[in-house]
Amino acid sequence: MRITINAHKLPSSGALVVGALKGSKLLDTAKQLDKASKGAIGRAIKASRFDGGKGQWLDILAPAGVGADRVLLGGLGEAKAIKQIDLENFGGTALQRLANCGLKNITMACDAIAGAKAEPAASAACLAYGARLASYRFDKYRTKLKPKDKPSVSAVSVLSQAPAVARRQFKALDAIADGVFMTRDLVSEPANVLYPDSMAQHCKSLSKLGVKVEVLNEARMEKLGMGALLGVGQGSPRESRMVVMRWQGASAKAKPVAFVGKGVTFDTGGISLKPGPGMEMMKWDMGGAGTVIGLMKALAGRKAKVNAIGVVGLVENMPDGKAQRPGDIVTSMSGQTIEILNTDAEGRLVLADALWYTQQRFKPQFMVNLATLTGAMIIALGHENAGLFSNDDKLSRQLFEAGAEVDEGVWRLPLSDAYDKKINCAIADMKNIGGRDAGSITAAQFLQRFVNKVPWAHLDIAGVAWGDQGKPTVPKGGTGWGVRLLDRLVASHYEGGK
Ligand code: BES
Ligand code: MN
Ligand code: ZN
Numbered sequence: 001m002r003i004t005i006n007a008h009k010l011p012s013s014g015a016l017v018v019g020a021l022k023g024s025k026l027l028d029t030a031k032q033l034d035k036a037s038k039g040a041i042g043r044a045i046k047a048s049r050f051d052g053g054k055g056q057w058l059d060i061l062a063p064a065g066v067g068a069d070r071v072l073l074g075g076l077g078e079a080k081a082i083k084q085i086d087l088e089n090f091g092g093t094a095l096q097r098l099a100n101c102g103l104k105n106i107t108m109a110c111d112a113i114a115g116a117k118a119e120p121a122a123s124a125a126c127l128a129y130g131a132r133l134a135s136y137r138f139d140k141y142r143t144k145l146k147p148k149d150k151p152s153v154s155a156v157s158v159l160s161q162a163p164a165v166a167r168r169q170f171k172a173l174d175a176i177a178d179g180v181f182m183t184r185d186l187v188s189e190p191a192n193v194l195y196p197d198s199m200a201q202h203c204k205s206l207s208k209l210g211v212k213v214e215v216l217n218e219a220r221m222e223k224l225g226m227g228a229l230l231g232v233g234q235g236s237p238r239e240s241r242m243v244v245m246r247w248q249g250a251s252a253k254a255k256p257v258a259f260v261g262k263g264v265t266f267d268t269g270g271i272s273l274k275p276g277p278g279m280e281m282m283k284w285d286m287g288g289a290g291t292v293i294g295l296m297k298a299l300a301g302r303k304a305k306v307n308a309i310g311v312v313g314l315v316e317n318m319p320d321g322k323a324q325r326p327g328d329i330v331t332s333m334s335g336q337t338i339e340i341l342n343t344d345a346e347g348r349l350v351l352a353d354a355l356w357y358t359q360q361r362f363k364p365q366f367m368v369n370l371a372t373l374t375g376a377m378i379i380a381l382g383h384e385n386a387g388l389f390s391n392d393d394k395l396s397r398q399l400f401e402a403g404a405e406v407d408e409g410v411w412r413l414p415l416s417d418a419y420d421k422k423i424n425c426a427i428a429d430m431k432n433i434g435g436r437d438a439g440s441i442t443a444a445q446f447l448q449r450f451v452n453k454v455p456w457a458h459l460d461i462a463g464v465a466w467g468d469q470g471k472p473t474v475p476k477g478g479t480g481w482g483v484r485l486l487d488r489l490v491a492s493h494y495e496g497g498k
Helices: 028-036 040-046 084-098 120-134 163-188 196-209 218-224 227-233 279-284 287-301 347-362 376-381 393-406 417-423 439-448 483-493
Strands: 002-007 015-021 057-061 070-075 105-109 155-160 212-216 241-248 257-267 307-317 329-331 337-339 367-371 386-390 410-412 456-460
Touching: 002 120, 002 163, 015 028, 015 084, 028 040, 028 105, 040 057, 040 070, 057 084, 070 084, 084 105, 084 120, 084 393, 105 120, 120 155, 120 163, 155 163, 163 196, 163 287, 163 483, 196 212, 196 241, 196 257, 196 287, 196 307, 212 218, 218 227, 218 347, 227 307, 227 329, 227 347, 241 287, 241 347, 257 279, 257 287, 257 347, 287 307, 287 367, 287 483, 307 347, 347 367, 347 439, 376 386, 376 439, 386 393, 386 439, 393 410, 393 456, 393 483, 417 439, 439 456
Parallel strands: 002 155, 015 070, 015 105, 105 155, 257 307, 257 367, 367 456, 386 410
Antiparallel strands: 057 070, 212 241, 241 307, 329 337, 386 456
16 A cells, blocks of 8 residues: 655545544634535534544545545544544554545545644654554455455555655654564464574565674574573474574664564474464464564664664474473573473573573663563453563663553563572472463563573563454554564664663
């Protein structure tokens, strides 16, 4: 879908999206249409329950005296309460409502809103960004789609009072959307197509954007002593991989920020086999890695002034004659030994070596890891927030605030010695499960044993990486959760030498 920003000029056909504030106060373009149609907009409002409230919509077909074939009036609520995220959602919902309406073109008028905080240019960029994020589809395996199942809309034009500035701002947002789309694609791909090596090849595609990409194979990881990660992959005929992505957008001296992802391309549970129903969901057990890759694409795409490292541990967890057994003891790269009591608690084993490797090699300012780590996270927070676990209050606050701004919420849960004790083990340094109680926290305690002094945060994204219900800018399926959050974290606090 082609999304452009243009100077104000009313279209002579297609759908036209206009706005109103609480109390049905029409914004300029809507007012203009009302006049041209001799009051048709006002009459349509009177014939409905629309009153300009946030989230209200009114579809007006073929109003006389107006060029557009269809006018969609959207409510924005109170002017002073409008935030950027509301404008993104407005653009996204408008697109979703019209995508299959039969028309080819959508025009969205971005008018000045007296009393609103956002500048006109930023507002137009947000509308366009929202529409772009909402336009995502994963259709590549549907060979029999009929035209009526496909969107009719092929172009969106956002009308702005400051099109040049808006276009420049949209360019950066568009790069973030490219990252989000890459994550959604990776998460949606099935595990027969996306496996450790093929996923590593996707990472390599980022080199076009100036990202340096290194792929570690099993022999290399063995030399490095990554027994925890390698144990998980040993039951699969697909070789494990670790990929290091480096984006240098600041001076070579500047300490990097680091992002680490769990990339289990399929999680059967291994010998501790999962039950059959729902197992297909475990194709998205690489969601943490998917987000790290999409984030690196976003940062490089918008040329962020930061040095950023992305590390992903890629393995397939399969049951097999060669697979790891319950009771096996493995030695991690850190030297710490782990008794494997459940081969389905594999994500933490992958991250143990990935985190250790990242902090030893890169000495980052901070490390944030993402993982679809525990089913217990979904029990605790549902699909509304990701779990946040951290050894650092400042990083936690920054993540919380960035999450609220982009509507990718995080909620902090505790870490402490009392929980840590639950993974002590009689015959090795630790065991890989801590029992049913506080399952997400004991998993996080396990990760913390592989983190030294560096500020670190673990995001358990089991509940948010996939959505069975769509949202205004997030169609159902792979959400791309975390790309926007972490991009915002970097933009707000770690760019330009701060
Ligand atoms: N990948 C799963 C966690 C998961 C479950 C993510 C459902 C998304 C949806 C993880 O590897 C796992 O199997 N965790 C176990 C841990 C247990 C064995 C301690 C779990 O949550 O049951
Ligand atoms: Mn598992
Ligand atoms: Zn898993």
